[in-house]
Amino acid sequence: MHRFGNIDSRMPAASEPSHQPVLLDAVLAHLTHDDSTLDSGQVIVDGTLGLGGHAAAILERFPETRLVGIDRDSQSLELAGKRLAPFRDRVTLQQGSYADLPTLAPDIRPTVVLLDLGYSSWQLDARGFSFQTDAPLDLRFDPGQGTPAEALIRRTPEPDLADLIYRYGEERASRRIAKALKADPPSTTLELAETVARAKPRRGKIHPVTQTFQALRIAVNDELGELERGLPALEGALATSDPSVGEPNGGRLLVITFHSLEDRIVKRFVRDSGRLKAVNKKVIVATREETLGNPRARSAKLRVAERNDADSR
Ligand SMILES: C[S@@+](CC[C@H](N)C(=O)[O-])C[C@H]1O[C@@H](n2cnc3c(N)ncnc32)[C@H](O)[C@@H]1O
Structure with missing residues (x-):
């Protein structure tokens, strides 16, 4: 069980870690x-x-x-x-x-x-859950458990990686992306974004890595x-x-x-x-x-x- 430490009771100010609760x-x-x-x-x-x-x-x-x-x-x-x-x-x-x-x-x-x-x-800003800022490619909510995304990519055979990206990211270019990731496994979030962008050129506003990122996060945390x-x-x-x-x-x-x-x-x-x-x-x-x-x-x-x-x- 977690105990409260020596903590102050202020609500977070704008510059402090924040998250706006939805709905x-x-x-x-x-x-x-x-x-x-x-x-x-x-x-x-x-x-x-x-x-x-x-x-x-x-x-x-x-x-x-x-x-x-x-x-x-x-x-x-x-x-x-x-x-x-x-x-x-x-x-x-x-x-x-x-x-x-x-x-x-x-x-x-x-x-x-x-x-x-x-x-x-x-978590998006500070824990490497975004491909906008560079961070080790981990994506685990609890870094003490499970397999980081970097190791998951290295360890998973290409067809299984493609299936995972297709299923959890609903990504149609999953085969091309899996091939690129296996050929040059990324270690950071930015490397992942660059590798995926090379395999799947951008169309429209959404970054090409968005669905792959979601798929890896879902898989890593089951x-x-x-x-x-x-x-x-x-x-x-x-x-x-x-x-x-x-x-x-x-x-x-x-x-x-x-x-x-x-x-x-x-x-x-x-x-x-x-x-x-x-x-x-x-x-x-x-x-x-x-x-x-x-x-x-x-x-x-x-x-x-x-x-x-x-x-x-
Ligand atoms: C959308 S945030 C919750 C924000 C919160 N409602 C608020 O207003 O601050 C989701 C949180 O769920 C946690 N989480 C994800 N999967 C979990 C699980 N299986 N069990 C417990 N926590 C989990 C994440 O670490 C994250 O902090």
Whole structure:
């Protein structure tokens, strides 16, 4: 478990590490049934804490509730710890994957679990998750686990690398790109961008490496595998509904995704789960105003589901 160090309680200023939480109003509006409040016995899990943007707003909105914040990236947890210092008595931080919630926090039955998938703006700027700045080609959220992207490229046979880039990046030029990467394996983010740009000339505004970068990040962190493994684990942990004891509504799962591969997994899981009911039939997306102020919000999709044990009996 992570402890708060000797930290100050200021909110991040513009020059400090920052990340603007996406769909914040929609998240706050969907945390509870009928906008009801949460009391001190209730726990919220932020399974992808990042810099604690959503978490801080949730803790402010519900002054009684406790929050468990999880992230694979220990540096993000450190930064979130500083941001959440004003709420320190109600917050527990854990390094790990949200998919391991049942072992990280075995005794809790959360009223809400929030996932805001992918990477934060801070990771983009400071942790080498961008091909705009040069950094070692790693792309792991937790540098203590798994295989860095550089080694993955060296180790993976060309046809498998092409498949990976095609599947996770939805990249049509995957064969050409895999061939170029195997011929001259990159060690840094800029080398990767240059090699891919040579194999696939730029068309339009989007940099040719964008999809390959996404594919490598997803593969290195097994992001889709974690989601497939995590959703049933989180569903099982959620507070149950039981109308016979006055609890008609079970816990809620809120998931924000950033590309169709993730969204498809969440949509199918909710549809096929015997215990979850979709709260929003139509996926929630950002308003035009939000996307103007925060371009990251453009591809964000929020799905909300509620545990309903009565109907599954
Ligand atoms: C979009 S950011 C979250 C931002 C956060 N909601 C905020 O407002 O600051 C996603 C975070 O999820 C973390 N992450 C990615 N996969 C994870 C996993 N399987 N388990 C836990 N954290 C994960 C990343 O390290 C990153 O910090």
